[in-house]
Amino acid sequence: xxxxxxxxxxxxxxxxWIKLSKNRLAxxxxxxxxxxxxxxxxxxxxxxxxxxxxxxxxxATSPSIQHWLGTDIFGRDMLTRIMYGGRxxxxxxxxxxxxxxxxxxxxxxxxxxxxxxxxxxxxRIVDMLxxxxxxxxxxxxxxVFGRNILLLFFAIGxxxxxxxxxxxxxxxxxxxxxxxxxxxxSLGLSQWTIIRRHIIPNTLGPVxxxxxxxxxxxxxxxxxxxxxxxxxxxxxxxxxLLINYGVETMEEFPWLLIFPGIAxxxxxxxxxxxxxxxxxxxxxxxxxx
Amino acid sequence: xxxxxxxxILQAIPVLLAVITVTFFLIHSAPGGPFSADxxxxxxxxxxxxxxxxxxxxxxxxYVSYLGDVVRGDFGPSFKYSGRTVxxxxxxxxxxxxxxxxxxxxxxxxxxxxxxxxAAVRPNTAQDxxxxxxxxxxxxxxxxxxxxxxxxxxxxxxxxxxxxxWGDIPGDKILPSITLGAGFAAYIARLSRGGxxxxxxxxxxxxxxxxxxxxxxxxxxxxxxxxxxxxxAFLGPAFAGLLSGSFVVETIFQIPGLGRxxxxxxxxxxxxxILGMTIFLSTLIIVFNLxxxxxxxxxxxxxxxxxxxxx
Numbered sequence: 378x379x380x381x382x383x384x385x386x387x388x389x390x391x392x393x394w395i396k397l398s399k400n401r402l403a404x405x406x407x408x409x410x411x412x413x414x415x416x417x418x419x420x421x422x423x424x425x426x427x428x429x430x431x432x433x434x435x436x437a438t439s440p441s442i443q444h445w446l447g448t449d450i451f452g453r454d455m456l457t458r459i460m461y462g463g464r465x466x467x468x469x470x471x472x473x474x475x476x477x478x479x480x481x482x483x484x485x486x487x488x489x490x491x492x493x494x495x496x497x498x499x500x501r502i503v504d505m506l507x508x509x510x511x512x513x514x515x516x517x518x519x520x521v522f523g524r525n526i527l528l529l530f531f532a533i534g535x536x537x538x539x540x541x542x543x544x545x546x547x548x549x550x551x552x553x554x555x556x557x558x559x560x561x562x563s564l565g566l567s568q569w570t571i572i573r574r575h576i577i578p579n580t581l582g583p584v585x586x587x588x589x590x591x592x593x594x595x596x597x598x599x600x601x602x603x604x605x606x607x608x609x610x611x612x613x614x615x616x617x618l619l620i621n622y623g624v625e626t627m628e629e630f631p632w633l634l635i636f637p638g639i640a641x642x643x644x645x646x647x648x649x650x651x652x653x654x655x656x657x658x659x660x661x662x663x664x665x666x
Numbered sequence: 667x668x669x670x671x672x673x674x675i676l677q678a679i680p681v682l683l684a685v686i687t688v689t690f691f692l693i694h695s696a697p698g699g700p701f702s703a704d705x706x707x708x709x710x711x712x713x714x715x716x717x718x719x720x721x722x723x724x725x726x727x728x729y730v731s732y733l734g735d736v737v738r739g740d741f742g743p744s745f746k747y748s749g750r751t752v753x754x755x756x757x758x759x760x761x762x763x764x765x766x767x768x769x770x771x772x773x774x775x776x777x778x779x780x781x782x783x784x785a786a787v788r789p790n791t792a793q794d795x796x797x798x799x800x801x802x803x804x805x806x807x808x809x810x811x812x813x814x815x816x817x818x819x820x821x822x823x824x825x826x827x828x829x830x831x832w833g834d835i836p837g838d839k840i841l842p843s844i845t846l847g848a849g850f851a852a853y854i855a856r857l858s859r860g861g862x863x864x865x866x867x868x869x870x871x872x873x874x875x876x877x878x879x880x881x882x883x884x885x886x887x888x889x890x891x892x893x894x895x896x897x898x899a900f901l902g903p904a905f906a907g908l909l910s911g912s913f914v915v916e917t918i919f920q921i922p923g924l925g926r927x928x929x930x931x932x933x934x935x936x937x938x939x940i941l942g943m944t945i946f947l948s949t950l951i952i953v954f955n956l957x958x959x960x961x962x963x964x965x966x967x968x969x970x971x972x973x974x975x976x977x
Contacts, residue, residue, distance in 0.1 A: 505681050510951045512910035513928075513944055517689065520932045520940065521696040597808055604810040605913060605929055617810070624814045624918070628822055638811045645806035 393582075396658040403654020409647035417464045426454040428461050429612075437630045446636045450626060455633065458614060459640050465615040466641070469529060470596040476534025477595075478588060481541025488542070489549030490576075500546065503539050511536040515598070519607045529608060533595050544587055548580045582659035589652035593645045600641055616641040671960060678952050685948045686736060690729055693937050732941075741942030746934045752942035755927055762832055763923035766842055766915065767908045773847030774904075778854025779897070785855070786862030786893070787885065797855060804852030809911050813845040813918040832921040842919045846911050850904050857900055862893035895966050902958030906951045 397403055416423070425445075432452030440447045446455035488499040515532045522528050552558055552575065561571050600617030602608030609615040616637050623634030716722045723731075735742060741752035781797035788794060820841065821829035828838035865871065866889055874884045912925030920926070924943065931939040 505677070505684070509681070509685065510906050510909070510948050512906070512913075513947055516913075516928070516932050517692060517940065517944060520935065521692050593806075600808060601810065601910075601914065605917065607929075607932060620811055620814075624810075627814055627818055631818060634811075634814055634818070638815070641808070642803075642806050642811065645808075646802065649802060649806060 393655075393658040397654050400654040400657065402650040403658075406647035406649070406651035406654065409643060410651060413463065413467060413644060413647075416460060417467050420460045420464055424457045424460050426457045428457060430454070430457075437626070437633065439630075439632055447630070447632045449622070449633055450630070455636055458619060459616070459637055462614040462616050462619050462637065463640060463644075465526075465609055465613055466596055466599060466617070466644075469526075469533070469599040469609075469615070470592045472530045473533035473537065473595045473599070474588060474591045476530060477537035477541055477591060478584075480534065481538035482545050482584065484538065485542035485545025486549055486576075486580075489546035490553070490572075492550065492553070496546070496550075500543075503542055507539055512598075512601075515602065516605075516607055519602065526609060526613065529599065529602070533598055536598075537591055537595060541584070541587055541591070544583050545580060548583055549576060552576050552579055586652060586656045586659055589648060589655055593648040593652070596641075596648075597645060670963070671956075674956055674959065678956060681952060682945075682949060686733065686945050687729075689941055689944045690732060691725075693941050694725055694728070696935070696937070736945060741946070742938050744936055744939045746931075746936040746939070752939050755939060756924065756943065756946055759922065759924040759927050762921060763909075763912050763916070763925060766832070766839075766846060766912060766921065766923060767905075769839060769843035770846035770850065770908060770911075771904075773843055774850035774854055777847070777851040779858055779894075781851070782855040782858030782897075783862055783885070783890075783893075785859045786866065787881075789863060794859075798859065801852040801855040804848050805856075807848070809845050809849060810914045810918065812848055813841070813915060816841050816845060817918070830920040832919070832923070838919075842915050842921060845918070846908065846915045849911070850907065853900060853904070854897055857896040858894060861896040862889055865889045865893040868892075891965060895962055898958060898965055899962040900958075901961070902955035905954040905958070909947055909951065 397407075430453065432448070435448055435452035437450045437452075438444060438448045444454050444456065446459065448454055449458065484499060484503070488496040515536060518528060518532045558571060558575055561575060566574075596616075599608055599615060600620065603615050603617030604621045606621065609618050611618070619637035620634060620641065623630075623637055627634040713722075721728070732742070739753070741756070743749075743751050744755060747755065778801075781801065785794040785797050817829045820827045827841050828835045829841070831838045832842070833839065862885075866885075871884060871888060874888050879887075909925065912923060913929050914925070915921070916923045916926035917929055924947070927939065928943050928947070930936075931943065
């Protein structure tokens with residue numbers, strides 16, 4: 378009986394992979410994401426120039442063989458700056474999403490598993506938090522506690538966990554009352570085994586999908602704040618900050634706006650397509666038709 | 667329905683109280699007083715200012731008196747714009763931001779609904795793929811990128827439209843409205859396509875078709891009402907998004923609205939202005955969420971029955 382469960386659960390993932398690999402846009406997204414992650418990890422090794430290197434005599438130049446994406450007004454290589462900025466943008470995206478994931482899964486799982494009054498209270502809190510204007514609160518936090526990158530992770534993560542909690546809770550709730558969980562219960566399996574073998578694997582799909590969709594929205598939030606000057610602070614850099622600088626000089630040096638803009642948009646594009654593709658592949662409701 | 671509405675309104679009150687309390691104590695725990703950023707000020711001047719703004723009282727007393735003022739709709743004076751109250755600044759900025767948001771919403775609804783419904787009527791054709799890919803690009807192109815790019819193309823290179831201001835030169839409202847509306851148009855297109863596709867596969871639509879109704883009539887009379895529920899439910903959150911979008915758009919186009927005031931207040935550490943505007947904007951957002959929920963329930967008979975059944 379054990380082996381048949383294994384077979385079934387692995388075929389779910391195999392099915393999902395087959396479906397995903399048929400979705401060209403999602404594969405394109407996955408490829409872009411892999412390239413970005415590898416580039417970000419290797420940036421200190423492969424960046425053409427050093428991050429601090431300035432060349433005031435050179436100034437802003439348009440793309441050339443020495444500087445593929447041109448240089449900014451301080452003569453700094455744009456490709457290097459975009460690579461380092463991408464590291465920060467991706468890091469914010471992944472870490473803040475991880476924060477949101479941990480809070481959301483714990484909150485939702487506890488509410489869904491215990492149900493009853495615990496669930497009612499916990500979900501009412503989520504409902505109330507939903508009504509709050511979070512963008513305003515993040516700005517408020519950044520003003521009060523200074524613009525610090527750790528706070529940014531925390532503030533964004535603290536905002537984005539609500540939907541995750543709702544998804545996990547409804548998933549756990551629905552699973553708890555399924556016949557196969559009842560069957561496992563009557564077979565005398567321990568609670569922990571049921572959670573491990575039945576609840577977690579069945580919750581994983583929606584969680585993965587929502588995670589993939591949360592990362593781009595977190596990155597967008599960071600870029601938004603950095604653009605306003607309320608997020609990442611120099612000398613650190615992120616794509617939002619580079620766009621902010623680009624806007625100041627776009628009349629004379631439009632490439633300083635366009636290249637970081639392409640980097641950000643392409644990444645958001647890739648992640649959104651990957652998320653959509655994963656949803657089509659993993660959501661059992663969508664796979665019926 | 668009325669009882670549900672009343673319940674939701676009663677639920678909003680503790681949320682608002684929490685917003686006021688959290689904001690108040692956050693602002694008051696901020697390092698550095700509101701006057702510390704300025705050049706060296708003699709201590710007696712600081713003391714006089716603190717007395718004027720009641721900063722020498724214990725914090726609880728300040729909180730209670732502030733709460734009382736807020737209930738009466740008085741947000742007090744601004745720290746940085748001397749001689750002006752937060753109420754005056756909100757009153758000056760609100761009409762401009764409201765107008766910007768209104769035009770942006772029109773742009774979003776017209777483009778979004780046309781694209782979304784058009785795509786749903788002919789799914790998996792060019793009429794579906796092209797607008798939906800455009801919508802995806804719209805979602806991935808944040809307003810702080812789209813705005814400057816529009817300025818670059820239509821303002822600077824083509825010189826068709828003014829690049830900043832609001833109501834000073836004819837045509838200066840076009841680019842900000844499009845910049846703010848574009849992202850929402852993309853969401854509305856996706857939502858209305860999804861909603862319409864689901865409704866169009868329902869039995870009652872098949873019945874309407876079997877009756878021999880024209881396709882136009884079926885879509886306008888039968889499908890739209892159900893198909894647009896996701897769009898209506900989105901309008902509440904969209905309103906919050908419009909406000910935070912106005913932070914960016916008003917900064918880019920130098921529009922003297924609420925968004926620009928808020929960002930500047932954040933930079934200047936104008937504590938009373940931030941405090942007052944946070945409370946004001948939160949109230950607005952909570953009210954609009956409430957309204958869009960009500961509208962969605964009113965449009966959706968299934969939800970209406972659930973609420974009746976639950977009571």
